[in-house]
Amino acid sequence: MLVNALFDDFRAHLDDYNDRRERLIKTSRDVTNLSKRTIFLLHRMVMEADADDDTAALQAAARGHEKLREIQRLFAGMKPELAGDRFWRYQRQVSPGLQEYTEALSFAHYLEHGSLITFDQVQRTLCDADGVPYFPLTIADYLLGLSDLTGELMRFAISAISRRGGRAKASEVCAFVRACKADFERMTPYVRDLSKKQAVTALSLEKIEHAAYAIAVRTSEYSLPQEMLDDIVAESISTFSAEDESRTRSGRRRDDDNPDDIEGLL
Known part of the structure; x- marks a missing residue:
């Protein structure tokens, strides 16, 4: 009887673990x-x-923060599931959603302030009204989320170039992404998977620099009003983006790409 009771206890414990794990996975996907x-x-x-x-x-940042509050309510609902040391037991289930949230939050913060959100600022968004954290934010999740931000900034910079007044904004974003890459590099030995993210960041930075450099060189050859130059740039970037997407889907090696592709469009 004692053995049966012991195994019943084990079964209940495993069922509780699996049920909680599934709930956290679902919530993390929603996040x-x-x-x-x-x-x-x-x-x-x-x-x-x-x-x-x-x-x-x-x-845009204000609207973004409104949407992010919906996510923060989901995190609040996860607090009982992660009480005590259970967070570390289920960290792998929580981590993907937390990194994606950090990416979205940092993007909204950049649009509002033009700077990188700090670790403490992210952690404060994961606290209740009394300032008690729902669960701890790890340095790894914070850095990996910020590393993903550089990809969104690349898209933001490329789209900015194609609009009026966008070349200065793209140059500003380029300098910011370059600084992020340099600062994150020193953390790669200590954060798992950060080196892979850094490789993606390097590609994002290369795309911004390539587009900005080509446009700066080619537009200097024209003696046209600023408005006409902006229109030419917008059309060229649109064509370049479509061809770049086509190359990505076809699986061509980067080494085979012609580095002057975008320059030939301008």
Whole structure:
């Protein structure tokens, strides 16, 4: 009888573990989906205005923070599931959603302030009204989420170039991404998977630099009003983006790409 009771206890413990794990996976997926929608919302709102329109960026950030509060309510619901040391037991289930949330939050923060969100600022968004954290934010999740931000900034910079006043904004974003890459590099020995993210960041930085350099060189050859130059740049970037996407889908090696492709379009 004692043996049966012992195994019943084991079964109940395993059932509780698996049920909690499934609930956390589902919530983490919901967090990921909402975070992606927030990022799409931010991109859409800033693309509807001129690149140098700071008011549009602030409005986009405000809308983004509204969507992020929905995610924060999901995190609040996870608090009982992760009480005590259970967070570390289920960290792998929580981590993907937390990284995606950090990416969306940092993008909204950049649009609003033009700077990188700090670790403490992210952690404060994961606290209740009394300032008690729902669960701890790890340095790894924070850094990996910020590393993903550089990809969104690349898209933001490329789209900014194609709009009026966007070349200065793209140059600003390029310098910011370059600084992020340099600062994150020293962390790669200590954070698992950060080196892989850094490789993606390097590609994102290369795309921004390539587009900005080609446009700066080619536009210097024309004696045209600024408005006409902006129109030429917009058309060229649109064509370049379509061809770049086509190359990516066809699986061509980067080494085979012609580095002068975008320059030939301008």
